Amino acid sequence: MSTTEPHMSEQLTAIIGMGKTGQAAARFLLREGMACEAFDEKKVVLPEAIDVPLHIGKLKAASLKRFSRIIVSPGINWDHPALVEVRASGIPTYGDLELFGEHYHGDTIAITGTNGKTTTVSLISTMLDTLPGGIEAGGNIGTPMLDLLGDEQPSRIVLELSSFQLERASQIRPRWAALLNIQPDHADMHADAAAYRAAKLRLFAKQGEGDKAMLPADSEWNALADELRGRGVYVRRFGIGAAEELDSGVQLLPDGSWQLFWHHFHIPEFISSDDLPSKGIHQHQNLAVAAQAATDYGVSASVVHQALTSFRGLPHRLQSLGFVAGREWYNDSKATNPDAAIAALKSFHQVIWICGGLRKGLDVSVMKEAVASHVEHVYIIGKDPGEFVKLADAAGVPSSFVKNMDQAVRQASMSQDGLPVLLSPAAASQDQFSDYAERGRVFVDAVKALEKKS
Structure with missing residues (x-):
């Protein structure tokens, strides 16, 4: 028609x-x-x-x-x-990224990865906006990138780029680019895991002399790092490790505490994890990447410190809802795959876990160790709970299948005293909700309803 x-x-x-x-x-x-x-x-x-x-x-x-x-x-x-x-x-x-690459003539900062893109881009945007000329943010976050190209182009743009945007573009050449991670996801929209990985790596295909690339510290990225250096790209590495060995990340101290670090020129800057309102080592690695990007563009160390210590996280990303009904509640609805949920679970000693939804063909059994170590009880939502029930049984953790989010929240509120409750579904939302944001809002509303009753 x-x-x-x-x-x-x-x-x-x-x-x-x-x-x-x-x-x-x-x-x-x-x-x-x-x-x-x-x-x-x-x-x-x-x-x-x-x-x-x-x-x-x-x-x-x-x-x-x-x-x-x-x-x-x-x-x-x-x-x-x-x-x-x-x-x-x-x-x-x-796709639109190709048009953007053809017509934009300023500095592009580009971030991709399975998890953590929006947090990283948001922080980079906040910090670089303090510079003369500021910065605009777009792509897979907020404003579509082509809407940023008016009569007067911004001097800098930071883009959040999905695998779908990258797979259908060849012109993009970011001056500063970061790959946060590649984890199983979007199995329903890519031919296989290799195609998904190849799409992500197109971010670096056009980089050359004078550009910067930030890669995870894992050895699987060493070959890519060597290739980029051969083209004249300045390669940075981030992750969990020592400030003497990595450009940015988090490191474990002898007393068992953690600190975030990045480098101002060759001098490391540190912030104790206890001083960061946002929770989770995986989140802190994203903050460290953003701090390094901002520093590389000339943002002062004091501005970076202030931004990181005031950042409370984005909605639906391990977002604390405060203490309600005698326990703390966390909204991590954006965790739509097992790797994201594993990272969230590892942020807690013990937790009551709400999970379930549309698995997108992903194997949730990879979560067994994290569930066994960090979960006291599992409340499962969604129309296909079978694999999550099997996961809980394999991990030796009691589970309950509940009809909806309200029921999950009510039952979780009556679980073992004091334990925090975490919504980190490890699955997409479209079996019961329009998207992860609606799922998160329903969770928040259910927690607020508890507060009114208490």
């Missing part, structure tokens, strides 16, 4: 997927005086300002072959049969 008749043009762009990103692409092309048409398999209504032909219905390669190029939104599967066919026919097909 089409809401308007197609027309022919040698310089005509098709935009596939008319959500937030697709609409931003259309606005950008119209500002640049470029003709485009919109496609979506779902029924959508475009804002009046986006006056372009809109085609609704099943995507077919035959309908796309009259276009000179095709822009595909991140939410559209790159391996959609129609897109595979048009790419094979030689029609340039890419």
Whole structure:
């Protein structure tokens, strides 16, 4: 079905997927005086300002072959049969990141990884905004990147980049780039784990002399580090280790406490983990990466200290809700895969754990050790609890399947005295909620309801 008749043009762009990103692409092309048409398999209504032909219905390669190029939104599967066919026919097909790379001429800072991107980008944006000219943030967070490119381009932009954005771009060359981690996720949107990894690593494909790259300290990234150095890239490493060996990260002190560190030129800067309002070693590593990025761009050590010690975390990311009904509650709804939930569980000695949801084909049994060591009781939500029940049994931890979030919160509030309660689902949310944010809000509301009763 089409809401308007197609027309022919040698310089005509098709935009596939008319959500937030697709609409931003259309606005950008119209500002640049470029003709485009919109496609979506779902029924959508475009804002009046986006006056372009809109085609609704099943995507077919035959309908796309009259276009000179095709822009595909991140939410559209790159391996959609129609897109595979048009790419094979030689029609340039890419995403909004490619357009951004073609048209933006300032400094790009880019962050990717399975977990931690939004926290890191938010902190970098906060700290670099203190510099002359400031900074804009966008991409997979907040403002679509093409909406940042007006008549006067920002001097700096920090982008949160997903694997979906990276897999369909070749022009991006960030001056400062960080890979936070690669963990199993998005099995439903990539051919396999190798394809997911390859998409993430495209972040560094165009880097060269004078650029900076931040990589995890794990040995699996040594070969990439050597390759980048061979191109003239300044490579930094971060993780858990000593400040004498790494550029930034967290280190364990002899008394058993932890401290975060980064380097101001060659001088290490330290903050005790006890002075950081945000919780979790994995979170503190993200803070350390942000601190190093800010320092590399000239932000003073005092501003970095102030930013880190005042940062309380973002909603749905190991967010403390305070003490209610005699215990502390934590909203980590953004933990949509097992690795993210493992990191959250390891932030506690013992915890009451609420988990479950849409597994996306991921194996939750990898959580056995963390659950056995850190969980007192498991409350399982979601329409497919079987694998989580098996996980709890294998870990030797009692579990309860509950119908909904309200029931999970009520029962958790009556668990062993004093233990904190953690929502860290290790699964996506779409079996019961629209997204992880709605799941988190429902959890917060249920905890607030307890407070009113107490």
